Amino acid sequence: MTLKTILLGACSxxxxxxxxxxxxxxIATVNNGDMIRMQKLTDDFTAKNPGIxxxxxxxEENVLRQKVTTDIATxxxxxxxxxxxxxxxPIWAKQGWLLPLDNLGADYDVDDLLPAIxxxxxxxxxxxxxAPFYGESSMVMYRKDLMEKAGLTMPDAPTWDFVADAxxxxxxxxxxxxxxxxxxxxxxxxxxxxLTATANAFGARWFDENWKPQFDQPExxxxxxxxxxxxxxAGPPGASSNGxxxxxxxxxxxxxxxxxxxxxxxSFVTNPKDSTVADKVGFALAPDTGLGKRGNWLWAWNLxxxxxxxxxxxxxxxxxxxxxxxxxxMVADKEGWANVPPGTRTSLYENPEYQKAAPFAKMTLDSINxxxxxxxxxxxxxxxxxxFVAIPEFQGIGTAxxxxxxxxxxxxxxxxxxxxxxxxxxxxxxxxxxxxK
Numbered sequence: 001m002t003l004k005t006i007l008l009g010a011c012s013x014x015x016x017x018x019x020x021x022x023x024x025x026x027i028a029t030v031n032n033g034d035m036i037r038m039q040k041l042t043d044d045f046t047a048k049n050p051g052i053x054x055x056x057x058x059x060e061e062n063v064l065r066q067k068v069t070t071d072i073a074t075x076x077x078x079x080x081x082x083x084x085x086x087x088x089x090p091i092w093a094k095q096g097w098l099l100p101l102d103n104l105g106a107d108y109d110v111d112d113l114l115p116a117i118x119x120x121x122x123x124x125x126x127x128x129x130x131a132p133f134y135g136e137s138s139m140v141m142y143r144k145d146l147m148e149k150a151g152l153t154m155p156d157a158p159t160w161d162f163v164a165d166a167x168x169x170x171x172x173x174x175x176x177x178x179x180x181x182x183x184x185x186x187x188x189x190x191x192x193x194x195l196t197a198t199a200n201a202f203g204a205r206w207f208d209e210n211w212k213p214q215f216d217q218p219e220x221x222x223x224x225x226x227x228x229x230x231x232x233x234a235g236p237p238g239a240s241s242n243g244x245x246x247x248x249x250x251x252x253x254x255x256x257x258x259x260x261x262x263x264x265x266x267s268f269v270t271n272p273k274d275s276t277v278a279d280k281v282g283f284a285l286a287p288d289t290g291l292g293k294r295g296n297w298l299w300a301w302n303l304x305x306x307x308x309x310x311x312x313x314x315x316x317x318x319x320x321x322x323x324x325x326x327x328x329x330m331v332a333d334k335e336g337w338a339n340v341p342p343g344t345r346t347s348l349y350e351n352p353e354y355q356k357a358a359p360f361a362k363m364t365l366d367s368i369n370x371x372x373x374x375x376x377x378x379x380x381x382x383x384x385x386x387x388f389v390a391i392p393e394f395q396g397i398g399t400a401x402x403x404x405x406x407x408x409x410x411x412x413x414x415x416x417x418x419x420x421x422x423x424x425x426x427x428x429x430x431x432x433x434x435x436x437k
Contacts, residue, residue, distance in 0.1 A: 135343025170257030188398025
């Protein structure tokens, strides 16, 4: 055998080995229905990208946030694609922790992304640092049959007083029907997302213009008392442990008269495959108290690429696939238009097929467009964010306050004690971070 033959053979073997060893992307995501569906559809991506394999790390919301934050802050390099929220994107982009999405492809159509959602994912340099998988606000989902039985008609834009009255009239605890299901599970993105947005409608705010915490003000006491009393009278047992997924399950099994939560849930509660009340659901805007702010938030779950990945090109291909127009059409073909991930693209809300299939489409879009992250509260504030405060310290503070309010809901501490604890711990952390003296 000649040297040339040996070298050619070796080169061929190396080429085959290169073809066989696919690049593996590790993707961290949340255990929400839309994300679970995406995992089931990824054969389409791997068929189009035979050199890329996918490995999933699917976690409950609070756990996902903790793991992903720890990994990116310590440059752990565990993940190639991250599922992160609107809160993290601008903060992490500013830190240099995320790669800009410059190469999503000619047919991606960045300009089709809803302006309200896109603006929260754009860095100070004008570049996109995450692509929205689905966007949401919050709204009232309610049982039309139970509302009628209570002798009431849900307005398109209800007040909190109407909602509370309706919830108490709908409640039938002997038959395990509760007038209202609301988040109680502690977490800055769980109970505090709901309670912060709700408190906005009651005139409360996290901080005054000088970053002084405001839990010692009457607006917070009014809001928290209203919530705890309403949940005691008309909420399910064990509500302090319930987050998005737990309340979704309660609503789908017919145990809730009303549920105020993410607009993304609309397709799940109206899907007859999963929901026993699919044909009985109506929608309304999140409630207000007449002060000029509704209790609706603005959020997107997004796919982003950490700066530490060694597989940026492959990761960007995946992000483009999962958040592109073709993905929406694929879900529509397989699951129906009502089940495509909502709240990301203008073209979706202009699509007659989607409008026809999704009775909640207009209410979702109206809710997204009504949220104002730059002016979230009745009184002036120094921060951006509707259901969160867009500062790095909020993740820890928000969860600690959430634990106090969850304990108040469970009856473990009084409302006054929970507010006092929230005030003290927030003051301590804000002093430590240098916002106040």
